[in-house]
Structure formats: C-alpha cells, structure tokens
Amino acid sequence: MFDFKSRRSLVMDKLREQDDAVAIITNPDYVYYLTGYHGALGIEWGRPNIFVQTVDGDSVLIVPVMEEEMANRQTDVTKVVPWTDGIDEEWRPPLQGYLDKYKDYKVSVDYMWIPRMIWDFIGDVIPKDRISDIGGEIDKLRSVKDPQEIQIARHAGEVAVEMLKGAMDVAAPGVYEYEVELASKEAGTRHAAKLMEEHYKDWQVFNYPGIGNKQVMASGPDITMCHHRSSMNKLIEGEPLFICHCGTAEFKNFFVGFDRILFVGDMNDKVAEMLNVAEEAQKAALSQIKPGAMAEDVFKAYAEVIEENGYPIPFRAGRSIGFSYNAYPALEKGSKAVLEEGMTFAVDGGADSDDYRTQVGDSILVTKDGFEYLTPFTKDHNELIVGK
Known part of the structure; x- marks a missing residue:
C-alpha cells in the first residue's frame, strides 16, 4: 500500500x-x-x-x-x-x-x-x-512518482506492450477491427494477472487485471479520425492500422500512452513517409527530456520538425501520465512547467494529411540523466507489417 x-x-x-x-x-x-x-x-x-x-x-x-x-x-x-x-x-x-x-x-x-x-x-x-x-x-x-508508483508505471508499460503484441498476432487483411481489440485486451489482461500474481499478492482482493474501455483504433478510410474506436470495419491490404492505448492500457489504476501505426499486409509508402516525420518529431521531443527542462521547450522541438516538413501541428507534444487519464503538466506551447526526475509522460509525434494521419507515442520516465522508456517497442517499419 x-x-x-x-x-x-x-x-x-x-x-x-x-x-x-x-x-x-x-x-x-x-x-x-x-x-x-x-x-x-x-x-x-x-x-x-x-x-x-x-x-x-x-x-x-x-x-x-x-x-x-x-x-x-x-x-x-x-x-x-x-x-x-x-x-x-x-x-x-x-x-x-x-x-x-x-x-x-x-x-x-x-x-x-x-x-x-x-x-x-x-x-x-x-x-x-x-x-x-x-x-x-x-x-x-x-506529478512526481515515488518508487512504488514507478514500479507500477513500468508494469503498466509492460501491459501496453503485450496488448500491442496481441493485436499484431491477429491483425491481417479481412480481419475485423473488433477482433484485433479482443486479442489486444486478452493479451493485456493475461499479462496484468501474471504481474499481480508475482508482485502484488498482498493487494489480491483489489487486484483487477481486466482491461476496460473501448480501444482507440482506425484503419482504411477512417484512419484520419484520431479517436475512432474499433468497429465492424475489416482491415484492408496495403492500408494502415492505427492503435492507440490511451485510456485503455491500465495497470492498478495507472494509465499509460502508447501508439503505433501498423501496415496491414504490406508497406504503404505514403504512410511510411509521413510516419518518418512523426517519429522524427517524437525523437526531437525526447531529446529535450531531462530534469530541469521546460515543458514548452519539449513542445518547441517537436513542433519545429512537423512544421519544417509542411504539416500542421496536430496536438501537444505530450502529457503527464499516472493515476488519471490526463494530468499535470502537459508538454505544450507556453508551459513553464519544469521537468523533474520521477515525472512520467506520454510523448508523441504526428503528421496528418487529408488522406492519412500518422502518430507514434510512448510513455517515459524522467531519470536523473534523461529518460527511460516505459513502453519499449520497435519503430522499424518492416517489423510493423502485420498479416503478411
């Protein structure tokens, strides 16, 4: 406790x-x-x-x-x-x-x-x-997490990663989005239960491993809707699949952010090009993460990459995560909040057009020297192709 x-x-x-x-x-x-x-x-x-x-x-x-x-x-x-x-x-x-x-x-x-x-x-x-x-x-x-909260944050990140792995195992051309969500939640729930059994037996009566809330997911012509939920749409060969875990991936009340674009069946070159920009924007934001950094400087680094590549700014660079969907401080324009060791954030990158939207997001822990990924997962586009 x-x-x-x-x-x-x-x-x-x-x-x-x-x-x-x-x-x-x-x-x-x-x-x-x-x-x-x-x-x-x-x-x-x-x-x-x-x-x-x-x-x-x-x-x-x-x-x-x-x-x-x-x-x-x-x-x-x-x-x-x-x-x-x-x-x-x-x-x-x-x-x-x-x-x-x-x-x-x-x-x-x-x-x-x-x-x-x-x-x-x-x-x-x-x-x-x-x-x-x-x-x-x-x-x-x-906003600053203690050691016990940090342990839970790391475990929440593990649950999110397992959810994406579960989704990738079943995602393929012709598969319904809701089937991808079911696989994602089963994988996350099973991993959460395993962690609770191994690390939290003293809290057993209040260990709730089940993953709730509708999954943010969009594919095909609906990919441009940021918070579309998994639906009766079938995945289309050569079209992207966006999966966001915000508000869904949770462990012992700790919510993380974690987003990836997947390529269904084959690479989509236009989406891959846009995703490169999103990833560079996230990389620029992450380069600023360290104790003493100012939140607005993280946003500025992220925004410069997106605008230099001719895209509009789609959202803030990130937000504090923890035992709420959204918390203080945000990595946004004008924020004078100073980052401290022990803070946790979802840090994003994005690039949107009329036909496609791309987004990459990870949760991180601010450490004394920089940051630690809470959701370590590949960004290699070839490894993000599903249902080949």
Missing part, C-alpha cells in the same frame, strides 16, 4: 501555507491519491464521494453506504461516514457538520473538478472569498 498518511501530511502543509482550515476534495483521482479509496460508482451515478482533510489531521471519507465496506478495507482514514440514496438529505448533513465547524475560517476545494451541487452547497455556508483552490497543489504532488 502507498504511504497515504505522508501524502495527506503534505496536503496539510499546503493548507497551512494557504491559511486554510480544511480541504474538501471530490475528484476521484485525488481521493485515490490521498486515501487509496477507488472503484466506487461516483458522481456520474448521482453519488458523490467526498474526502475531507482538516489542517488538524482529521481525514474523513463521506461515501454511499453501499461503498462503506470497500472504503474501510481500502483506506486508513480517520473515519468513513456512510450515507444512503434519497434518505435524510444523503451526503449533506455530514458535510454540513464540517462546514459549520469551519464557517469562520478559509476552506479549500478542488475547484476545477468539484460538482456544481457540492460547490453551491458549500457556498451557502462559506463566502466565496474564503474558498481557495487546492487542486493545483495536489496536481504538483502527484
């Missing part, structure tokens, strides 16, 4: 710096980072899960009663307070108790993520000028 108490202590330090008495956190990824509580049905089901951290050290989870047992088994917080759908004002009375206690003090929230109904409820007690944001500070804490 992660050292959640130490993480909460750092949040208490931030509360003191901001002169806040209590933090009210609702983002599920923040709640997981600070408590270990995860897997519950949340606000999308009308059921907020609320974490309260006081500057004095109280840590309280306010959760639906159906999640009470899981919360108690996953966390080491001071108290778990259950509430029931539609009964006795649900989550409001326990939260009201903390608002009343600290109504004469400053309160912080995760402003960018807090559901409107909770924001309004807090605002009825605490004047808006006494509510500050703690979300940005939590983002900074989460």
